[in-house]
Amino acid sequence: MSETRRYPKPGLRRRDGSHEDGSQSNEESQSIFDEPTLSAPISVLVVDDDPDVVDLTSSFLERERDEFDVRTETSAKEALSYLDDSEVDAIVSDYEMPGMDGLEFLEEVRKEHAELPFVLFTGRGSESIASEAISRGVTDYLQKESGTTQYSILANRLVNAVDRYRTSKTLKQSQKKFSKLVKNASDVIAVVNESGQFEYISPSCERVLGYSQADLTGTVAFEYMPPEDRKNAMEAFFSAVEGENEHPTIEFRFESPDEEWITLEARGRNMFDDEIIDGFVVIARDISALKSKQQELQQQNEHLKDVRQVITHDLRNPINVAADSLALYFQTEDDRYLNKVSDALERMDTLLDGISSLPDEPTNIGETEQISLKDVVTSAWKMIESDRAELRVVDSKEFEAEPGRLQQVFENLAKNAIEHSDGHVTVEVGTTDEGFYFQDDGPGIPAEERDKVFKSGYSTEPDHTGLGLNIVKQIALGHGWEIDITDGKDGGTCFEFSGVTFQPSVYS
Numbered sequence: 001m002s003e004t005r006r007y008p009k010p011g012l013r014r015r016d017g018s019h020e021d022g023s024q025s026n027e028e029s030q031s032i033f034d035e036p037t038l039s040a041p042i043s044v045l046v047v048d049d050d051p052d053v054v055d056l057t058s059s060f061l062e063r064e065r066d067e068f069d070v071r072t073e074t075s076a077k078e079a080l081s082y083l084d085d086s087e088v089d090a091i092v093s094d095y096e097m098p099g100m101d102g103l104e105f106l107e108e109v110r111k112e113h114a115e116l117p118f119v120l121f122t123g124r125g126s127e128s129i130a131s132e133a134i135s136r137g138v139t140d141y142l143q144k145e146s147g148t149t150q151y152s153i154l155a156n157r158l159v160n161a162v163d164r165y166r167t168s169k170t171l172k173q174s175q176k177k178f179s180k181l182v183k184n185a186s187d188v189i190a191v192v193n194e195s196g197q198f199e200y201i202s203p204s205c206e207r208v209l210g211y212s213q214a215d216l217t218g219t220v221a222f223e224y225m226p227p228e229d230r231k232n233a234m235e236a237f238f239s240a241v242e243g244e245n246e247h248p249t250i251e252f253r254f255e256s257p258d259e260e261w262i263t264l265e266a267r268g269r270n271m272f273d274d275e276i277i278d279g280f281v282v283i284a285r286d287i288s289a290l291k292s293k294q295q296e297l298q299q300q301n302e303h304l305k306d307v308r309q310v311i312t313h314d315l316r317n318p319i320n321v322a323a324d325s326l327a328l329y330f331q332t333e334d335d336r337y338l339n340k341v342s343d344a345l346e347r348m349d350t351l352l353d354g355i356s357s358l359p360d361e362p363t364n365i366g367e368t369e370q371i372s373l374k375d376v377v378t379s380a381w382k383m384i385e386s387d388r389a390e391l392r393v394v395d396s397k398e399f400e401a402e403p404g405r406l407q408q409v410f411e412n413l414a415k416n417a418i419e420h421s422d423g424h425v426t427v428e429v430g431t432t433d434e435g436f437y438f439q440d441d442g443p444g445i446p447a448e449e450r451d452k453v454f455k456s457g458y459s460t461e462p463d464h465t466g467l468g469l470n471i472v473k474q475i476a477l478g479h480g481w482e483i484d485i486t487d488g489k490d491g492g493t494c495f496e497f498s499g500v501t502f503q504p505s506v507y508s
Helices: 027-034 051-064 076-085 102-112 127-135 149-184 227-241 288-332 335-355 373-382 403-419 468-478
Strands: 042-047 068-073 090-093 118-122 140-143 188-192 198-201 249-255 261-271 279-286 369-372 389-393 396-401 425-431 435-440 482-487 493-498 502-507
Touching: 042 051, 042 076, 042 149, 051 068, 051 149, 068 076, 076 090, 076 102, 090 102, 090 149, 102 118, 102 127, 118 127, 118 149, 127 140, 140 149, 227 249, 227 261, 227 279, 261 288, 288 335, 369 373, 369 403, 373 389, 373 396, 373 403, 373 425, 389 403, 396 403, 403 425, 403 435, 403 468, 468 482
Parallel strands: 042 068, 042 090, 090 118, 118 140, 389 425
Antiparallel strands: 188 198, 188 279, 249 261, 261 279, 369 396, 396 502, 425 435, 435 493, 482 493
16 A cells, blocks of 8 residues: 655645646636635545556645645555545545556445545546446546646535535434434424324334324324313414414323323424424323322322321210210219220220321221121220110121221211211111121111212211211222112111122121
């Protein structure tokens, strides 16, 4: 291989374009040279089998442009070897060379460097050679002439070719980077027309929405939304198209291929005035998990608000029992009233232990054990005992449950029956094939009210918390049971619990 040859720069060209020999550059070279050019170094590989020609070409090019860094080779084979290990910005090659001519050299270069600027600079030119060079992908074709003007022309054409090559290369790299970013982005980027049709949607749509680009392109975005979300989205979109709000942000649900709803937050921008975009740009992200978490937090917050009321509601019964029993003991000094105080205090302790789980999970049930329906109902009745109520246990069976929470169920049901009865009330508890029931002969609950009574805070009495029956349902669900309200005896109310698995033993 030959090395780059550098010579002292002769005074070939003045700033006005004239040369020391008095000649002037032609109009083409002067006008191109006077335009702003690349300032970054330009690596040029000059290939010619004549050592004197490569020396002159190298020297004149470097004098024409300070940014040129010229490497020379005297054969196409050596040039290809150089290209295997080094990068260049442009190639200048002769046509007639032994072993491999300029066109064959060009063909080999194009195998690895499809767009690298390649100028065929030859002393033997013809239309057929030029035509063949063009068909093989030559960048430019220039015939050698006498005089130094040809080097100015060559320099200008190299600069322009490299400028286009670098711009194209940069653009492709940017496009590649943009494509990779868009493909792997967590957001979906789309362009819709004035009718809301997808004209473009990023590849991330398949990962986020479940559809391919082909599935969505040409379809109307609003068709994938439920009616209640579609109206708001269309109003925001057409308002933005008309210029009233050019940067809307909305939330809506989007139906996936498996008919599930994906909640999206979309930010839009009106870019119909942009010649390249000519559409409405939408950037959407999946906030389904976020919305689910927000709903969960909201439910927890609402439940936390009820904790104080729950404590007040559930502790009121044993507190009243303890206070009334203590008053009776002071009046009568009968020890059985102290036993009631002791039972009430023990019940309060149990309730406080159970309340600690309420803020995290209303249906949370602790360790279960085999219990008797009759035993739990009797324990609950001790906390309720009233001269206005009578308890009848028709039959009893054993099953798995958390005793403390189940006792809470019967306490709340009994208190609810007494509070909503004007006079004496009879409570009956027994089993069914699928579970057990609790019914009273009070005024009953109208059919239209039965779906409401289990809601937290619902009560027909202004001084009641409306939490008792909600707690009953939560405890039932926590055990895996269902609860329904039906008509009881003599117009009263019956609460039926189903899904209970009984043990074989039966108590009457």
